[in-house]
Amino acid sequence: MSISIPQLPKGTRDFYPEAQRIQNYIFDTWRSVAESFAYEEYEGPMFEHLELYTGKSGEEIVSQLYNFKDKGDREIALRPEMTPTLARLVIQKARELKKPFKWFSMPRLFRYEKAQKGRLREFFQLNMDIIGTESIYAEADLLASIATMLRKFGLKDGEFAIGVSSRKLLATYLEEIGAPNPALVYPVLDRRLKIGPEAFAKALADAGLSEDQVKKLDDFMSCKSIEEVRAAVKSENATAALAEIEDLFATLTAAGYGECVNLDLSIVRGLAYYTGIVFEVFDKGKSMRAIAGGGRYDSLTEKLGGERIPGVGFGMGDVVLADLLAEHNLLPSPKQSVDFYIASFTNDMKKVFETAQMFRDAKFGNCSVSHPLAPMKMGKQLDQANYQGAKIVVYVDGSKAGAGEFEYKDMRVGEMLVGSPDAIVERSKMNIEPKKA
Ligand code: HAM
Numbered sequence: 008m009s010i011s012i013p014q015l016p017k018g019t020r021d022f023y024p025e026a027q028r029i030q031n032y033i034f035d036t037w038r039s040v041a042e043s044f045a046y047e048e049y050e051g052p053m054f055e056h057l058e059l060y061t062g063k064s065g066e067e068i069v070s071q072l073y074n075f076k077d078k079g080d081r082e083i084a085l086r087p088e089m090t091p092t093l094a095r096l097v098i099q100k101a102r103e104l105k106k107p108f109k110w111f112s113m114p115r116l117f118r119y120e121k122a123q124k125g126r127l128r129e130f131f132q133l134n135m136d137i138i139g140t141e142s143i144y145a146e147a148d149l150l151a152s153i154a155t156m157l158r159k160f161g162l163k164d165g166e167f168a169i170g171v172s173s174r175k176l177l178a179t180y181l182e183e184i185g186a187p188n189p190a191l192v193y194p195v196l197d198r199r200l201k202i203g204p205e206a207f208a209k210a211l212a213d214a215g216l217s218e219d220q221v222k223k224l225d226d227f228m229s230c231k232s233i234e235e236v237r238a239a240v241k242s243e244n245a246t247a248a249l250a251e252i253e254d255l256f257a258t259l260t261a262a263g264y265g266e267c268v269n270l271d272l273s274i275v276r277g278l279a280y281y282t283g284i285v286f287e288v289f290d291k292g293k294s295m296r297a298i299a300g301g302g303r304y305d306s307l308t309e310k311l312g313g314e315r316i317p318g319v320g321f322g323m324g325d326v327v328l329a330d331l332l333a334e335h336n337l338l339p340s341p342k343q344s345v346d347f348y349i350a351s352f353t354n355d356m357k358k359v360f361e362t363a364q365m366f367r368d369a370k371f372g373n374c375s376v377s378h379p380l381a382p383m384k385m386g387k388q389l390d391q392a393n394y395q396g397a398k399i400v401v402y403v404d405g406s407k408a409g410a411g412e413f414e415y416k417d418m419r420v421g422e423m424l425v426g427s428p429d430a431i432v433e434r435s436k437m438n439i440e441p442k443k444a
């Protein structure tokens with residue numbers, strides 16, 4: 008009987024150390040930028056009661072749920088997004104939490120999607136949200152964080168674009184042209200560019216719109232400037248929604264992010280709970296799926312049975328981001344790199360362990376130190392040191408070292424030296440370009 012080798016489930020990834028190093032680079036950058044904008048980190052469970060999602064997130068995401076009945080007959084779903092969990096956390100402590108507050112999280116999420124480029128069944132997503140204010144400056148803070156984040160990853164302003172739209176504006180326009188039930192219309196509008204003009208017109212006709220209304224909507228969603236939109240809308244609500252976008256853009260321009268944002272009324276977003284500004288981030292040529300998406304959701308806590316607490320935020324996935332960074336050659340080397348490898352000509356393992364421990368001492372600033380785990384020839388030890396990317400090999404029993412000194416080799420340039428532990432640590436911290444092999 009042959010036993011089949013276990014397979015990786017479709018749409019999931021293994022993170023061998025080299026892949027995990029890249030992953031950690033993304034997590035570290037996410038966390039450091041979120042913290043630099045004074046967002047606080049939170050977490051929640053990886054699974055929730057199914058009903059947290061059904062009816063609140065939007066049809067598409069609900070159709071992609073991984074759900075099951077647990078042994079207590081409870082309907083459970085693996086989290087496909089973080090926003091409902093965040094809303095639940097907010098409702099539970101609605102009174103205690105001092106508002107407004109800014110939180111971030113980096114959850115592992117699960118969606119039963121067709122696995123394809125940029126879309127997996129298990130992925131990570133940075134979430135940054137601001138709870139407890141309706142002010143447009145919350146949006147400004149979030150969009151500035153996104154632009155700062157992408158710049159920190161090394162992307163230039165022209166290499167990504169944050170497209171901004173407004174559900175409020177769309178809703179008032181739908182009202183102006185007398186379109187029925189926006190809730191039915193949004194999912195169609197969201198698919199407009201994906202499905203093409205004919206299918207778009209047909210889906211809107213099915214939702215009860217006339218040919219004239221479809222034409223007007225199509226023209227409206229193609230508007231590329233605030234002036235064009237102003238000419239198209241008349242109601243007071245629409246003018247107010249437009250003024251909000253203008254204020255947002257002016258604020259971002261003042262902060263130096265003007266080049267990163269643009270008006271894009273073709274953005275609607277698939278999720279049902281958005282009520283105001285919505286936005287999506289794309290690579291320059293829109294050749295990839297969205298890097299990030301988000302918006303304002305002022306009635307989600309109410310929909311979930313709590314009091315009305317406004318919120319706005321976004322999710323940035325790791326998959327498209329890593330693809331984009333790889334395309335621009337912006338990912339760090341995935342290779343291991345340790346500070347020291349402690350070697351011994353005489354296989355004096357006790358001296359090796361003792362010296363390794365000394366270099367790990369906090370007074371040397373948390374150096375990473377490796378060494379052989381079994382007696383072996385010096386050639387083999389140097390191979391290991393090389394493989395582990397050691398900057399410096401320290402010989403515990405080199406014949407040229409005086410008292411309190413070690414012989415050592417700077418592997419980056421292949422130079423043999425002698426010095427005290429302090430001098431060796433100092434050398435390891437010097438930025439020395441490795442010699443090309
Ligand atoms: P979303 O548009 O569903 O929004 O996802 C946001 C981002 O997560 C996408 O732009 C993409 O980068 C990534 N993403 C989504 N699905 C997948 C997938 N199957 N594989 C890989 N990456 C994926 C939300 O999830 C909202 N809850 C965001 C939000 C937070 N809104 C307000 N606060």
